[in-house]
Amino acid sequence: MFPFLTVLIALPVVGAALLWALPASARTKAREIALGVTVAEAALFVVMALQFDKADAGAIQFAETHAWIPQIGASWALGVNGLGLLMIALSVILVPLAILAGWREETDATRRRNYMALVLLGQAFMVGIFAARDVFLFYVLFEAMLVPLYFLIGGFGGAQRRYAAVKFLLYSLVGGLIMLVAVVALYFVGEGGEQAFLIDNLTGMEMSSTTERLLFLGFFLAFAIKAPMVPLHTWLPTVAEEARPGTTALLVAVLDKIGTFGMITLCLTMFPNASQWAAPVIIVLAVISVIYGALLAIGQKNMMRLVAFTSVSHFGVMILGIFAFQQTSMEGAALYMFNHGLSTAALFFLVGFLIERTGSADLADYGGLQRVIPVFAGSFLIVGMSAAALPGLSPFVSEIMVFIGAYPVAKAAVIVSAISVVLAALYILLTYKKVFTGPVLEGSEGTREMTLREKLVAWPLIVAMLVLGFLPGLAIDYVREPAADAVAYVAIEEANA
């Protein structure tokens, strides 16, 4: 069979290498080349997705297993189930849009070339992580991804970007290195051998409950930093404020999903008992994230920080859905991972467009734009309402599934979290009111209306959210069985105990 996943990983790497090898005279075409590569990537993905057997979405498909470093038990093992497929879809959709969104951000041809090449590298890592079926491979990509991201954040963006990049790197590195200890230990806890790190070989391991809990914590900590969970979230607002909107969009919409993705595919399957043991504390922290993130979002003056805090809140909802261990809540969480990607990325892109116009992310610098740029205002409102989970838009479906699914086992948590729906409406509408209503701010009468390029970025996302809002089944079919499997892992262990 055609090795779809390997090619999907290799293609952006080749694209990045090509960009770096470009002669100086051809560097002005870097954007076009990068966009071409990502579109080719998307086309290849579509071909793959069409061959995906939806009826068997829980099973690993397009599996490839090759010996990589047999001496330490690592394999080049790839494969996706429905959840992995959705996550890869998210990255192949959003990366070209991010390139398009940042089309005019950089004037220097060499810097622009570097930015594009780094974005392509980032895409290769994203696809690789969501496709990895080997813990060692997962870890390697998880950590190595920090390098292009570090350069993306530190090289391009606001005045404090270097500080933000270092903060991001240190947070991620601490989590990653603690995870490394757990990865090393896994080899000795598991069967060992040349395929010691295959996830399939690491389920149902016999180990003492202390070992399992320590290993679980090693992995979970890294994931909780990635999927910014209070109190490990503080890197995100800083990064969001300083990095390019395109970078931030990819970071929050796709890369941070690695956290929740890892919780489902690694923590729950390898350490079901420990997951149960830790669930009460995690749910409490998730609820705190939900409320705290929403409250802080209301108080923000910088729009990028604001959107970042809304994401902290939404990630809390996903984590709540995962650790409630219910079929519906797990499905909801998995679905939310996809929908939140669409919604947040759109929001970051739109804020980025505003910044492009005025050079400021500060709410105080805006007012009354509704009358000047009505189309933009309308688009912003729809995207904003999707973040506030308005019915008819896809995030609503996933959020309601999480709450309904989790209610029987975590009533208090759901009730408290549901307050966030009100808070969400508040932070979105307050922002909209400040930026778009009221008297037109002096000097902003000539603000440019939404351009074709901006429509090309934002509207497909809006359409996707509307479609999935009314026909959520299109996506749920992909996550139902993976969610059922994840729940089953925990339930079986519970039954044995």
Added chain:
Amino acid sequence: MNFVTPEIAWAPLTPILIVLGAAAAGVLVESFIKTPATRRVVQLWLSGAALLAALVAVVVQWGGLEGAAGTVVMSGKITVDLQSLAWQLMLLIFAVLSVLLFASKTSDNEESFTALGSVAPGSVEEKLARRAGLQVTEVFPLALFAVGGMMLFTCVTDLIFLFVALELFSLPLYILVALARRRRLLSQEAALKYFLLGAFSSAIFLFGAALVYGATTQIDVAFIGIAIEIVDGRDGMLLLGAVMVIVGLMFKIGAAPFHSWVPDVYQGAPTPVTAFMGAATKAAATAALIRVMYLAFYPLEWELSWMFWAVAILSMALGTVLALVQTDIKRMLAYSAVAHAGFILVAFAGLEAEALAALPFYLLTYGLATIGAFAIITQVRERAEDGGVGAEAVRLGQWAGLGKRSPLLAGAMALFLLSFAGIPLTAGFIGKFEVFSAAVAGGAWILVLIAVIASAVAAFFYVRLIVLMFFTDVPEGAEDSIAVGNEPLSRVVIYLTAIAILVLGILPSGVLELFQESAVFLVIGG
């Protein structure tokens, strides 16, 4: 008592003999070829050819073993086994790369070494020597002597012989350190410090060996191991002796608290010498420490483990914390070397078999990155007042904006730094993974946890340099202050090491296999 002349099988010593023979020939070249320029070329070709020939000899010998563990050269004194062959191979690779650096010259035709080592810095004689075009080409035979000594160090199985080999490779290094062309006072001070502390540590080693002999009546490492299990009643003396022997070796590895020479010597020595020492001395000393621990002192594992833990933790903590506050790039890498000494010692926890493959791999990756990084330092130079190329730009601030001046060099440097930091897809990560695996296999996961925290802190100062190179603009008015060299020999070293770091990081399987095969000792007697 009969004295029996030992039978010596010379063949397995061929690589060492080639290197030492070429070193002796190099001394003759010094006497017989008068023109400095010709001499330099002859020395370069002689040492290069000798090292490559030795490399081939090692490979041939490895192949000739056909699954056997090794060959006994001199009953119980020298044993060339797979483990030592692996280390010899590594040392020769480091030596070849370093010799290329030794021979490298700037675009102004300036070498890294002083024109005449015996004259006072800044004196009239020095100027005259420089004008006369004199060159200290002794550096090549000296380096060969050091390499020969190190290679011997990896296959000696007797504490007294170990001492002889230790001195054989240390003495040429003391001289090499003193020969810097610029900042000569610093260089001479470093050499004196290195010599005094080195002599001190050698004495401690020798005293320790004497105590161990007193307790066990053995000097052969394998017999010491056996004797320790039989003999009792002299535990205090034995333990003290063992500790002192280990301290002598840890000094060479550069672990805290025996590290005080490291920053000064790394800073003061001519940069090619720093590269060579940083890579090769650590490797040779680790090889000897492995042999001593696994063959002689393994019964004392429990008693000595506190020492390894303490030294490892102290080295990692001290190395990373002090590296954070350095402003001189060579000193920063020196403290990073101390931290890496700590990581090396982490692998000794539990004395597991895994460490026998993990440590050579770790030292290989570390050594390659070290040579590469110092090779880059030789290329980044200040611009002299007359517009020529000046001294190396070692202040961290001078590296600002290097990514713009020379993207390739800055990229390679970033790669080496990421490898030091142990970021995946570089060789350093696989090395760290191996070392941590060995420690976890020995049950020391708490030590590994401390090590990863140290790694995270260490990453901070590696990354700081990357920030400087790529994200900081060249200071206003200083656009012309730095000259990036383009010396072909150094460039070759930089590119080769960079490629090796990437290949070992992405496809390490073949090399890992090699080192796993070599994870055996040949023990005679018993």
